[in-house]
Amino acid sequence: MNSIIFDVDDTMYDQALSFHHTFRQLVEDSYTYEEIDQIYRTSRKYSEILFDQSERGEISVKEWLTGRIMKACEDFGIPMDVVKAEKFDQVYKQEQNKIELFPEIEELFTRLKKQDKQLAILTNGEEKHQSMKIKQLQLEKWIPKENIFISGTYSVAKPKKEIFDIVASKLGCQPDQTVYIGDSYEKDIVGAKQAGWQAIWMNHRNRTIPLNSPYQPDIEVHNAEELLHYFSE
Known part of the structure; x- marks a missing residue:
């Protein structure tokens, strides 16, 4: 990816x-x-x-x-x-x-940046409030400001396909070469799959997929350590 x-x-x-x-x-x-x-x-x-x-x-x-x-x-x-x-x-x-990053996420960002991967953020919420969290987590150390997308800025939110399409267009990324990582099945996994992206479910709350749902994550991990291990293979 x-x-x-x-x-x-x-x-x-x-x-x-x-x-x-x-x-x-x-x-x-x-x-x-x-x-x-x-x-x-x-x-x-x-x-x-x-x-x-x-x-x-x-x-x-x-x-x-x-x-x-x-x-x-x-x-x-x-x-x-x-x-x-x-x-x-x-x-x-x-x-x-x-708030502080999971240590494994910090390590993952460092590794992926060294591999010259295109890193980005897509988050739901108010622009001011989400920007505060992004600043507190110091995410711009790894992710350029222009690669940070907050739903409140665009008046459309996950899981709507439009917000994923906006991100793909601005980043110039191909759906089959794009993976999205999130904790919410309904917002993150469904939204990413509708957009044709790969999806990794960070399911550390051990939630279950709704019965008869047509969407499945490509990968499911249960903590940040498992996520880091997946990208280290």
């Missing part, structure tokens, strides 16, 4: 850590890691649903960001009103200022 394109959230770093820290600060410190992780996974499920609604203009970005934690807490019988949800989102973003 000549072009290797990465998702950011929960692919390059552990997104759950920021959630865990925020939850312990603002909601409850006595929950176990496993209990908070269940709430985190539920919030991610609602985040995907509400993000799509915000993209269609059915709800505001604020309603997406606050709604995901409110709905997750509701499922677990945890009180969470709009005011507290807004505070949660603020602290969650502050915690994301502390």
Whole structure:
């Protein structure tokens, strides 16, 4: 593969850590890691649903960001009103200022750059917020700014084929020589396969593919170490 394109959230770093820290600060410190992780996974499920609604203009970005934690807490019988949800989102973003790359991802970027591979990023989200994460992770050490694509900039998001086509056009890459790496089956794997790209599923949350789905990842890995090993073979 000549072009290797990465998702950011929960692919390059552990997104759950920021959630865990925020939850312990603002909601409850006595929950176990496993209990908070269940709430985190539920919030991610609602985040995907509400993000799509915000993209269609059915709800505001604020309603997406606050709604995901409110709905997750509701499922677990945890009180969470709009005011507290807004505070949660603020602290969650502050915690994301502390995110760090998986060490294996950093090593992978260094190896691929030495091999003269074309590296790029395609991530969903608001331009300002995603740019903050990209800066915190120091991704421009390996990936040029013009190879960084944030859905909020283009008003179209994964898994829509249009955003993948925009990336391919701007990078000048051929679909059969392009691989996309991401953690979300629905957004990353489905989107990449619809665009004719190869797809590697960074499935470190051990999710399952929906029944009767026509799309399958070309490779499935369960942690950053496995991903590094795959590219080292």
